[in-house]
Amino acid sequence: MFRGVTTVNLDAKGRFAIPTRYREELQDSCEHQLVVTVAVNEKCVGEPGCLWLYPLPEWEKLELTISKLPTLNKMAGKLRRFLIGNATETEMDGQGRLLLPEKLRKFARMDKKLVLVGQLNKFEIWNENSWNAKEDEWMNADDDEGLDELESLSF
Numbered sequence: 001m002f003r004g005v006t007t008v009n010l011d012a013k014g015r016f017a018i019p020t021r022y023r024e025e026l027q028d029s030c031e032h033q034l035v036v037t038v039a040v041n042e043k044c045v046g047e048p049g050c051l052w053l054y055p056l057p058e059w060e061k062l063e064l065t066i067s068k069l070p071t072l073n074k075m076a077g078k079l080r081r082f083l084i085g086n087a088t089e090t091e092m093d094g095q096g097r098l099l100l101p102e103k104l105r106k107f108a109r110m111d112k113k114l115v116l117v118g119q120l121n122k123f124e125i126w127n128e129n130s131w132n133a134k135e136d137e138w139m140n141a142d143d144d145e146g147l148d149e150l151e152s153l154s155f
Contacts, residue, residue: 001118005115026092039051
């Protein structure tokens with residue numbers, strides 16, 4: 001389970017270090033094999049600064065789900081091309097670093113400072129400025145879209 005928000009640095013080669021607290025779990029769950037791709041949800045689509053990072057077994061579950069979508073459905077085709085087409089396998093090195101492909105770094109406008117956001121089974125990777133702007137937007141939003149779907153949730 002991945003949770004929390006951590007600021008990390010992107011080096012000149014396009015690498016960043018996975019925080020130490022996640023490394024053992026990533027070794028146990030996927031032997032440091034991960035998949036990074038563009039994010040496709042309301043929080044990230046069309047916004048600079050957001051990628052998804054999955055441990056390989058979680059990614060394979062997602063691929064299986066996507067493979068079952070109707071092949072003639074236009075939205076399913078777009079999803080496959082965008083999400084699967086931009087997916088890149090990556091492996092943590094001995095220092096816990098991952099290389100973000102240049103194409104994905106450009107897509108998400110990644111620069112020196114990144115934010116790694118735990119999302120239970122995956123991470124979101126944000127450009128720090130984009131994350132801060134989105135966080136401010138969410139904190140100041142007064143919309144309640146989808147609230148009725150969460151009414152039964154208890155904390």
